[in-house]
Structures are given as C-alpha cells and as structure tokens.
Amino acid sequence: xxxxxxxxxxxxxxxxxxxxxxxxxxxxxxxxxxxxxxxxxxxxxxxxxxxxxxxxxxxxxxxxxxxxxxxxxxxxxxxxxxxxxxxxxxxxxxxxxxxxxx
Amino acid sequence: xxxxxxxxxxxxxxxxxxxxxxxxxxxxxxxxxxxxxxxxxxxxxxxxxxxxxxxxxxxxxxxxxxxxxxxxxxxxxxxxxxxxxxxxxxxxxxxxxxxxxxxxxxxxxxxxxxxxxxxxxxxxxxxxxxxxxxxxxxxxxxxxxxxxxxxxxxxxxxxxxxxxxxxxxxxxxxxxxxxxxxxxxxxxxxxxxxxxxxxxxxxxxxxxxxxxxxxxxxxxxxxxxxxxxxxxxxxxxxxxxxxxxxxxxxxxxxxxxxxxxxxxxxxxxxxxxxxxxxxxxxxxxxxxxxxxxxxxxxxxxxxxxxxxxxxxxxxxxxxxxxxxxxxxxxxxxxxxxxxxxxxxxxxxxxxxxxxxxxxxxxxxxxxxxxxxxxxxxxxxxxxxxxxxxxxxxxxxxxx
Amino acid sequence: xxxxxxxxxxxxxxxxxxxxxxxxxxxxxxxxxxxxxxxxxxxxxxxxxxxxxxxxxxxxxxxxxxxxxxxxxxxxxxxxxxxxxxxxxxxxxxxxxxxxxxxxxxxxxxxxxxxxxxxxxxxxxxxxxxxxxxxxxxxxxxxxxxxxxxxxxxxxxxxxxxxxxxxxx
Numbered sequence: 001x002x003x004x005x006x007x008x009x010x011x012x013x014x015x016x017x018x019x020x021x022x023x024x025x026x027x028x029x030x031x032x033x034x035x036x037x038x039x040x041x042x043x044x045x046x047x048x049x050x051x052x053x054x055x056x057x058x059x060x061x062x063x064x065x066x067x068x069x070x071x072x073x074x075x076x077x078x079x080x081x082x083x084x085x086x087x088x089x090x091x092x093x094x095x096x097x098x099x100x101x102x
Numbered sequence: 103x104x105x106x107x108x109x110x111x112x113x114x115x116x117x118x119x120x121x122x123x124x125x126x127x128x129x130x131x132x133x134x135x136x137x138x139x140x141x142x143x144x145x146x147x148x149x150x151x152x153x154x155x156x157x158x159x160x161x162x163x164x165x166x167x168x169x170x171x172x173x174x175x176x177x178x179x180x181x182x183x184x185x186x187x188x189x190x191x192x193x194x195x196x197x198x199x200x201x202x203x204x205x206x207x208x209x210x211x212x213x214x215x216x217x218x219x220x221x222x223x224x225x226x227x228x229x230x231x232x233x234x235x236x237x238x239x240x241x242x243x244x245x246x247x248x249x250x251x252x253x254x255x256x257x258x259x260x261x262x263x264x265x266x267x268x269x270x271x272x273x274x275x276x277x278x279x280x281x282x283x284x285x286x287x288x289x290x291x292x293x294x295x296x297x298x299x300x301x302x303x304x305x306x307x308x309x310x311x312x313x314x315x316x317x318x319x320x321x322x323x324x325x326x327x328x329x330x331x332x333x334x335x336x337x338x339x340x341x342x343x344x345x346x347x348x349x350x351x352x353x354x355x356x357x358x359x360x361x362x363x364x365x366x367x368x369x370x371x372x373x374x375x376x377x378x379x380x381x382x383x384x385x386x387x388x389x390x391x392x393x394x395x396x397x398x399x400x401x402x403x404x405x406x407x408x409x410x411x412x413x414x415x416x417x418x419x420x421x422x423x424x425x426x427x428x429x430x431x432x433x434x435x436x437x438x439x440x441x442x443x444x445x446x447x448x449x450x451x452x453x454x455x456x457x458x459x460x461x462x463x464x465x466x467x468x469x470x471x472x473x474x475x476x477x478x479x480x481x482x483x484x485x486x487x488x489x490x491x492x493x494x495x496x497x498x499x500x501x
Numbered sequence: 502x503x504x505x506x507x508x509x510x511x512x513x514x515x516x517x518x519x520x521x522x523x524x525x526x527x528x529x530x531x532x533x534x535x536x537x538x539x540x541x542x543x544x545x546x547x548x549x550x551x552x553x554x555x556x557x558x559x560x561x562x563x564x565x566x567x568x569x570x571x572x573x574x575x576x577x578x579x580x581x582x583x584x585x586x587x588x589x590x591x592x593x594x595x596x597x598x599x600x601x602x603x604x605x606x607x608x609x610x611x612x613x614x615x616x617x618x619x620x621x622x623x624x625x626x627x628x629x630x631x632x633x634x635x636x637x638x639x640x641x642x643x644x645x646x647x648x649x650x651x652x653x654x655x656x657x658x659x660x661x662x663x664x665x666x667x668x669x670x
Binding site: 001002003004005006007008009010012013014015016017018019020021022023024025026027028029030032033034036037040043044047048050051052055056057058059061062064065066068069070071072073074075076077079080081082083084086087092095 | 503505506509513516517520521523524529532533536539540543546547549550551552554555558559562563566567570571573574575577578588589590592593595596597599600601603604607608611620622628630633634636637638643644647648651652654655657658659661662663665666668
C-alpha cells in the first residue's frame with residue numbers, strides 16, 4: 001500500500017519546483033506556468049487528504065474542483081493581462097516592465 | 103457459457119488457463135490478457151479504418167452521380183490498399199527549421215486521441231473495453247488531446263499558413279465543445295448516469311424520439327469537432343491550402359487522414375449510442391453478442407453516412423459565421439434544451455412512459471420552433487436593414 | 502514492491518521530471534508542452550487516488566483549455582518564432598535556494614505530524630463517488646454556495662479577460 005507520506009512529499013516537491021519557476025524565469029508567461037505547477041501540487045495534496053482521511057465526505061474533492069475553477073479563472077485573466085501588456089510595451093520580460101506610466 | 107453467448111469470456115478463460123499452465127504469475131497473466139485485448143480492439147478499428155476509405159470514396163461518388171473507384175479489385179475494394187502503398191512509398195520530408203520531436207509526435211497523437219475513444223464504446227452487452235462511469239466526459243477529454251495535436255502540428259511545421267490554419271481550427275474545436283457537452287448531458291440526465299453502458303441500457307425508447315433537438319445539435323457540434331464540411335476550414339483549399347497539415351507528406355499525412363475518417367465513424371457510433379439505442383434493437387441483441395455488435399456497427403455506419411451526406415451537400419461556412427453560429431445560436435439553444443430536459447424529467451418522474459415521451463417530444467419540437475422563429479425574425483430584420491441601406495445607397499448614387 | 506507502488510513511482514518520476522523541464526527549458530513552447538505531460542501525470546495520480554472523475558476533469562480543463570491557452574499566449578507574445586537569449590533571471594540561484602529551503606521546511610513540518618504514514622482505508626463497496634460528489638455540490642447544506650460563487654467568479658474572469666484583451670478596431 002502507498003503511505004500518505006509519498007503523496008505529500010511528491011506534492012511538496014512539485015510545489016518547490018513551481019516556486020523555483022516563478023522566482024527564476026524572466027518571461028511573464030513562464031512565471032504563470034510555475035504558478036500552474038504550484039496549483040496542481042495543492043490539488044494533489046487536497047485529493048490525497050480526501051482519500052486518506054474521511055473519504056465518504058466529499059469535502060476534499062469539492063475543494064479540488066473549486067481550485068480547478070479558480071486556477072482557470074486566474075490563468076485566463078493573467079494571460080489576458082500578459083497579452084495586453086505585450087501589445088502596449090512589446091515585451092513580456094518581467095524585468096523590463098518597471099515603469100508605471102510611460 | 104459457450105462461444106456464442108460469451109466469446110470474450112471463453113477466449114480469455116482458455117488463454118488464462120494456457121498461461122497458468124506455463125506457470126506465469128497471476129498478475130502478469132492478467133496484464134498480458136488485457137494487453138492482448140487492447141491490441142485486438144485497436145487492430146479491429148484500424149481494419150475498419152481501411153474499409154472506411156473505400157466507403158467514403160464510393161459514397162461521395164454516388165452523391166456526385168458517378169461510380170467511384172471500380173478498377174482496382176471487385177467494386178474497387180483493393181483501392182484503400184493501393185492508397186496505403188502510395189502513401190508509404192512517398193518521400194518523407196521534414197521542413198527546414200521544424201521542431202522534429204513535436205513535428206513527428208503530432209500525427210501520432212491525432213490518431214491516438216481517436217483510438218482512445220473506442221475504449222468506452224459498448225460493442226455488445228458484455229463486450230466493451232472499460233465501463234467508465236464518466237464516459238461522456240472521457241469523450242471530451244480525448245477530444246482535448248486531438249486539439250493539442252493540431253496545435254503541435256501547426257506550430258512545428260515552421261510555416262505561417264500552417265499556424266494560421268491550426269489557430270482557426272482550434273478556435274472552432276474549442277468553441278463547438280460547449281454545445282457538444284451540453285447536449286451530451288441530455289442523455290446523461292435522461293439515463294441517470296454518464297457511463298455509456300448505462301445510457302444504452304436505459305434507452306427503452308430511443309433518446310432521438312425523446313429529445314430530437316439534442317440529437318440534432320449534437321450531430322452539428324460533432325461535425326464541427328471532426329473538422330469536416332461544412333466546418334472544414336482546414337481543407338479550405340482556396341484559402342490556406344491544407345491548413346495545419348500542409349507540411350506533412352506520406353504516411354504522416356496518412357495518419358491524419360485515417361484519423362479523421364475513423365473520428366467521423368467514431369462519432370457516428372457515439373451518436374448511435376447516445377441517441378439511437380446503441381446495440382439495442384427491439385430485443386434482437388439478446389440473440390448473441392455478435393448480433394449486438396453488428397447492430398451497433400450498422401447504426402454507426404448510418405451515422406457516418408449522415409455525416410458524409412452533410413459533407414457533400416452543404417457549402418463551407420465562413421469562419422466568423424461559424425463562430426457566430428456557435429456562440430449566438432447553438433450554445434444558448436443547447437443549454438435551453440438541457441434545462442428543459444432536466445426540468446421535465448424531474449416533473450414527469452412518476453408518469454407513464456407514453457405521457458413522458460409525448461411531453462418531452464412536444465417540448466423539444468416547441469423549443470426548436472421557437473428558436474427557428476427567433477432566427478427567422480432576426481434575419482428578416484437584418485435583411486430589411488441591409489435592403490433599406492442598399493436602396494438608400496442606390497437612390498443616393500442615382501441622384 | 503507491490504505493483505501499485507511501482508506505478509506510483511513511475512508516475513511520480515514523470516510528474517517531477519517534466520515539471521523540472523517546464524521550469525528549465527529554453528524554448529517556451531516546449532515548456533508549455535512539458536506542462537501538458539505534467540498535467541497528464543497529475544491526472545494519473547488522481548486515478549491512483551480513486552478520484553476518477555477528477556482525473557478526467559483535470560484532462561478536460563487543464564489540458565483541453567488551460568494548456569491550449571498557454572500555447573496561444575506564448576505564440577502571441579513573441580517577436581519571432583525562435584527563442585533567443587537566456588531564459589533565467591540574473592538571480593536565479595537565489596530562487597533555487599528559496600525553493601530548496603521551502604521543500605526542506607515543508608518536509609520538516611510534515612514529519613512532525615503523526616498521520617504522516619497513514620495507510621488508506623478501503624472505501625465501502627457500492628460507494629458511488631461521482632453521485633456523492635454531485636450531491637455535495639448541489640445540496641443546500643453541503644457546498645452549493647461555494648459552487649455558485651465559483652461560477653460567478655468564472656463569469657467575472659470571462660468578462661474581465663475579454664475586456665482586457667479586446668482590441669478596438
């Protein structure tokens with residue numbers, strides 16, 4: 001049988017990799033990719049706790065579905081912002097977006 | 103339990119006994135049996151795919167009042183094999199600057215996404231790949247893989263027109279998924295389960311009679327999902343040559359082509375399962391699983407024929423008209439059908455089958471009539487507006 | 502080594518390996534495609550955890566919509582079709598240190614919890630997880646309110662995204 005610790009270690013590792021992606025990438029879209037990895041790690045955690053805890057009450061799965069919806073909303077708005085910024089400033093490198101107004 | 107009533111069980115039992123006699127461990131034997139089942143199903147589907155090439159060309163010929171291939175073999179039956187040999191001996195070109203891994207992976211993923219669908223099709227009461235209880239959602243998931251393969255093909259070709267073709271095709275695919283999901287939920291609501299087996303078992307009256315509007319919207323959305331005419335902006339030769347598979351030659355193009363034909367047949371099969379009772383035909387399926395399989399294949403071929411009929415009759419729709427049709431007409435109508443079906447199904451729960459069927463049918467037809475009236479009124483207003491503007495422009499020019 | 506453990510190790514390796522490729526590869530399109538592989542691996546993990554509905558919803562939503570959105574965004578925000586130059590910040594080693602420290606911190610906190618090595622209880626026979634999930638999402642004393650608020654959130658995100666990215670002709 002697979003102990004719970006394996007799932008928790010896996011999701012912690014995925015979260016750390018996502019964190020590294022967010023902190024170290026230059027491109028705005030690549031930063032959002034790291035955020036997606038972190039959200040997936042959180043979801044693995046939630047579903048693992050649902051399975052290894054009280055799997056009759058569906059709280060864990062409902063929480064995971066709400067996280068799906070929130071992640072989709074966040075990606076949509078985030079990428080719309082990135083595209084809009086690219087149209088104005090012709091760059092998506094996070095370092096170059098350092099002026100509030102031209 | 104003999105070979106006629108339960109062929110899969112008998113063959114699996116005999117093979118399992120053979121493997122146990124060779125002292126293969128139990129888990130390996132089970133895994134090997136499942137692998138053999140997968141290989142048999144996939145091979146069967148690919149053989150059907152080859153025959154579909156012939157069916158397609160003969161049927162299009164008849165629609166266009168000609169004979170079709172009749173030179174190669176009796177009735178042209180060897181024609182698909184000639185096509186395969188031709189595709190295999192063509193030169194395999196990879197465009198300069200193309201991303202090799204993604205370029206080669208795209209046609210494989212495209213065919214894979216179609217073959218994955220056959221895992222949940224109930225061919226007979228006891229012959230199916232796996233009885234997923236979320237079958238309807240699985241169809242959408244396999245479609246998502248197909249969408250991904252189109253983007254990969256368009257981008258990896260290093261060709262602007264391939265990219266534009268892929269963008270347009272993916273925009274259409276993603277848009278038409280919404281009414282398809284909504285109308286796939288109608289048999290789910292009526293049967294009380296998303297699993298394909300349960301939907302077939304629950305169709306004592308075929309759902310096309312209980313909910314014809316949902317069947318119609320489903321087939322329209324499915325034709326758009328397949329990328330076939332009248333929604334085939336991919337093969338719009340006068341616009342973008344061949345869309346996302348411009349740069350594919352030889353057998354890689356063959357994989358795309360075969361995948362498209364098999365995809366059409368598969369959706370004919372799903373139309374049959376969801377709305378036409380699957381393998382059921384007034385109790386004939388109880389004669390044996392092979393009879394049930396033959397019934398399902400016949401219904402799937404009928405669905406495929408309807409899809410071909412639409413393809414060779416209707417003109418291509420412009421892309422902005424296509425998207426407007428989806429978002430302004432099909433999606434609201436699909437959600438209205440779903441809402442209506444769910445409400446009526448709950449209200450009419452205790453009544454007899456005849457009352458239930460009659461109410462549902464009447465509600466569907468009423469909703470369809472209302473939708474058509476709204477569209478007719480809208481186009482009439484648009485026509486008077488443009489005619490008025492044209493008349494004003496004509497009088498202004500003539501003055 | 503039970504078969505389930507072997508499968509979990511294989512899937513875990515795929516998830517972590519492709520996640521590392523997502524955050525280190527130079528070409529952004531490849532990063533988006535490696536993200537697709539990661540999401541498939543996560544869907545397989547959900548299936549291992551007996552959450553089959555969530556596995557398929559993951560494929561439909563994440564791979565069928567979000568990953569495609571990422572690929573579109575990558576293609577629409579670059580000046581040429583090939584990536585050039587470094588893809589990491591000048592201070593990327595600091596990010597790596599922070600990531601390793603956070604992983605170590607999470608592990609330390611989790612080890613101190615006594616339920617860390619729990620084994621799963623068997624689900625009772627005949628338990629229909631999909632039906633239970635559907636009930637939980639629409640019952641007034643369960644989670645219908647977060648469900649409806651999530652749909653409002655999606656509506657707001659839809660309107661906002663269209664408005665932000667709209668080009669006036």
